[in-house]
Amino acid sequence: MSLNVVTLVGRVGGDPDVKYFESGSVVCNLTLAVNRQSKNNDQPDWFxxxxxxxxxxxxxxxxxxxxxxxxxxxxxxxxxKDRNTGANRSKPVVRVERMELLGSKRDNEAEGSGGGGYQDEF
Structure with missing residues (x-):
């Protein structure tokens, strides 16, 4: 058995980077800052x-x-492959299957949204 599940709650680090493809597909990339539960941690983890x-x-x-x-x-x-050095590079990415818009109602109204969950269709 294998399991690969990531659940995070945090604040978005920048406006969405959205790309539309001729096939009709759309992809959105975001960064998410998540505070770790510790006494002396003042730096978030970025995803x-x-x-x-x-x-x-x-x-x-x-x-x-x-x-x-x-x-x-x-x-x-x-x-x-890095264009300058030719070295192999990699980075972890969370492939989001479900997203919930959180925050106060005032936050959502300022952004023009309601709230609720949105699930990717496979």
């Missing part, structure tokens, strides 16, 4: 998020820098 389909469109329309969101997804590693 790269990748959202597809309807979830990506919702993020593009309603998520902004500083938005509080909750996500569930799976961990994957993007790999590539």
């Amino acid at each position: 790269n998020l990748e959202l597809w389909g309807k979830t990506a469109e919702v993020a593009a329309n309603y998520v902004r820098k500083g938005s509080l969101i909750g996500i569930t997804g799976s961990l994957k590693f993007d790999s590539w």
Whole structure:
């Protein structure tokens, strides 16, 4: 048996980076800052998020820098070859399957959104 589940709640580090493809697919990339539960931790952990389909469109329309969101997804590693050095590189990315818009009603109204969960369609 194997299990690959990531659940995070945090604040978005920047406005969504959205790309539309000729095939009709849409992808949205975000960064998420998550505070670790410890007494002397003043630096958040940063996560790269990748959202597809309807979830990506919702993020593009309603998520902004500083938005509080909750996500569930799976961990994957993007790999590539560095153009300058030729070295193999990789980075962890959370492939988001479900996103919840969190925060106060005032926060959501300021961003023009309601709230609720959005799940990717596979």
